Amino acid sequence: MRPAAAVLTGRRVLLVEDDYFIAADLRTWFEESGAEVLGPVPSVDEALALIAGTDAIDAAVLDINLQDDLVYPVANALRARGVPFLFATGYDLTVVPPPHGGVPLCQKPIDPQMVAKALFG
Amino acid sequence: MPTGCGELGDLVRTYDWARTPLGPIADWPQSLIFAVSTLLLSPVPIVLLWGPDGIMIYNDAYSGFAGGRHPQLLGSKVREGWPEVADFNDHVMRVVLAGGTLSYRDQELTLHRYGRPEPVWMNLDYSPVFDEEGKPAGVIAIVVESTERVLAERRLRESEALFRTLAEGIPQLIWRAGIDGACIWASPQWIAYTGQDNGGSLGWGWLEAVHPDDVAVARTAWQEAAASGQLSYEHRLRNAPGQRYRWFQTRAAAVRDAEGRIVEWLGTSTDIDDLRQLHERQQVMVAELQHRTRNLLGVVRSIAKQTMALTGPGELFKEQFNDRLSALSRVQGLLSRSDQEPITLRTLIETELAALNAPTAQTRIRIEGPVVRLRKATVQTFALALHELATNALKYGAFTAPEGTLSVTWRICETEEGRRLLMDWVEEGLVRPSPTQNTFPRSGYGRELIEQALPHALKARTRYALSETALECAINIPLPECETAGSLP
Known part of the structure; x- marks a missing residue:
């Protein structure tokens, strides 16, 4: 097992991504790494509902630009619960306003190894 | 008659006045002597026009004004000496000899002082000289040329006008x-x-x-x-x-x-407001393009992985992956032109069927529905799902059976949840492949896209039902107001 993946075993990871293909890819990768995937969900509302209805969330990967919204309300809900998360964006990092202090920002296509490292060290 | 008085003093004294109506100087009346003496002593250009003919007697300053006409002008009749302005001078003579005075500022006259016409501007003052009986006998004319100043002022005005035109235009x-x-x-x-x-x-x-x-x-x-x-x-x-x-x-x-x-x-x-706005729009476009490109790479990676998971490595992977890349590429083409040419549901369906060389006979294929303009964000997923449906129809479905038909119809419904698009993809007359036939079954990928991708990305509700002789696929998606294009034909 790859070292980066080892840290994911048994982790419950929330995926918020509106593009089906990217979401499916991420889910496959997290599941192959032994993580349990929550979602993926494509919208802020569905993400908030999922968070509210789930007791244990270990980490989250949030696409910043969802179809009609920005993902920030989801980030706030996760922060309130102390859940570590990172942002993913397809925009150039120079044009994305720095979102939340200290939150890692990954450029798409995201490298799962980097995600694991950013979330679980 | 005074002595001296320059060139004209000499000329006046030595001129053969006996040949003129004035007669020799010795016979001149005191009034004439007085007038001539006064003008000869003056530094201002003055000419005396004596008698009804206006016999001309002038000073040095006037000779400069007369130019090439001097010295023949001395002793000549004013109407003959300046033939080009005879009418003007005739008027002067009549008015002033009747006791009047005339005064002109920057009067423009065309003179032939050097054998050619030239515009000349002058300040002219005419007043009568009275004889011993107290009757007007001559005209004193003070002639100050202002051509240079007038032209300078004109140049200045032109220059100012040019500046104003420039500055204001x-x-x-x-x-x-x-x-x-x-x-x-x-x-x-x-x-x-x-x-x-x-x-x-x-x-x-x-x-x-x-x-x-x-x-x-x-x-x-x-x-x-x-x-x-x-x-x-x-x-x-x-x-x-x-x-x-x-x-x-x-x-x-x-x-x-x-x-x-x-x-x-x-x-x-x-x-530079328009320029700046254009620049900002371009920056947004570049950022969007980059966004789309990065997402696209993610999509390609995902499709490769999912295709591989279904086919394993080999020829089938190459074929299916290439087909899907081509479909992706077609949809990028539609997206890049979408600002000029909105993407409609019909366009998507027809583009996919045409790319796969599907039969076009109306007995086998029916495509029917109102104009529905699709949001850019939904187009890619929709197109890929339609691509899978079309591919399956062509390779394993309606178009492989001799009697097979395909009907794609859609309508717009107002529901409690708002406007929705209801699309039905129906293939009929399918022939169940015999168990011995060595054809690959319908790939599960099309079904996955219908049942999972469309609900995820488009908030769609879908149904995918495959029986032995028919495929019925129903897609029901929310249709915001902007997606129905009333303006399109």
Whole structure:
């Protein structure tokens, strides 16, 4: 097992991504790494509902630009619960306003190894 | 008769006046002697026109004015001496010999002093000279040429007009400022644009038209201008008629004295608002393009992985992956043209079927529904799902069976959840592949896209039902107002 993946075993990871293909890819990768995937969900509302209805969330990967919204309300809900998360964006990092202090920002296509490292060290 | 009095003094004294109606000088009346003496002594150009014929006697100053006509002019009749202005002089003679006076300022006449016509401007003053009986016997004419001044003034006016045309006609706002930036003069365009009339822009008044957030930029630029000899900065300027700020680029050149010291600045402010907006739009477009490209790479990676998971490595992977890449590529083409050519559901369906060379006979295929314009964000997923349906129809479905038909129909419904698009993809007359037949079954990928991708990305509700002889696929997606294109035919 790859070292980066080892840290994911048994982790419950929330995926918020509106593009089906990217979401499916991420889910496959997290599941192959032994993580349990929550979602993926494509919208802020569905993400908030999922968070509210789930007791244990270990980490989250949030696409910043969802179809009609920005993902920030989801980030706030996760922060309130102390859940570590990172942002993913397809925009150039120079044009994305720095979102939340200290939150890692990954450029798409995201490298799962980097995600694991950013979330679980 | 006085002695001296220059060239004309000599000429008058020695001229054979006996040949003229005046007779020899010895016979001249005292009034004539007096008038001639006075004009000969004057430094001002004066000519005496004596008697009804206006016999001409003039001084040195006048001979300069007469040019090539001198000295023949002396003793000649005024109407003959200046034939080109005979009418003018005839009028003068009649008026003044009747006791009147005439005065002209900058009177333009065409004279032939040097054998060719030339326009000449003069200040002319005519008054009568009275004889011993107290009757007008001659005309004293003071002739001061003003051609040079008139032409100089005319050149100045033309030059000013040119400057005004330039300053008021070019589409920039023009101004002059002192060495520190205090405005000395602002062009009419500045006044029209900012509404700062009655000298409102003068001194530091112009700063009031500058956007408050840009005042510091303007002040800094002026502080640095003296040292660098250059002034160039961008700022917003309030447009009084439009009640809004527009972006301007202000540039100025230093005007220097003989020692090279800056004495003032000559500047222009150019409206660059449209240019800036275009630039901003381009930046957004570039960012969007980059976004789309990065997402696309993610999509390609995902499709490769999922295709591989279903086919394993080999020929089948190559074939299916290439097909899907081509479908992706077609949808990118539609997206890149979508600003000029909105993407409709029909376009998507027909593009996919055409790319796969599906039969077009109306007995086998039916595509029917109102014009539905699709949001760009939904197009890619929709197109890939339709691609899978079309591929399956062609390779394993309706178009592989001799009696197979495909019907794609859609309609728009107003529901409690808002407008929705209901699309039915129905293949009939399918032939169940025999168990011995070595064909690959319908790939599960199409079904996955219908059952999972569309609900995820488009909030769709879908149904996918495959029986032995028919495939019924129903897609029900929310359709925001903007997706029905009433304006399209």
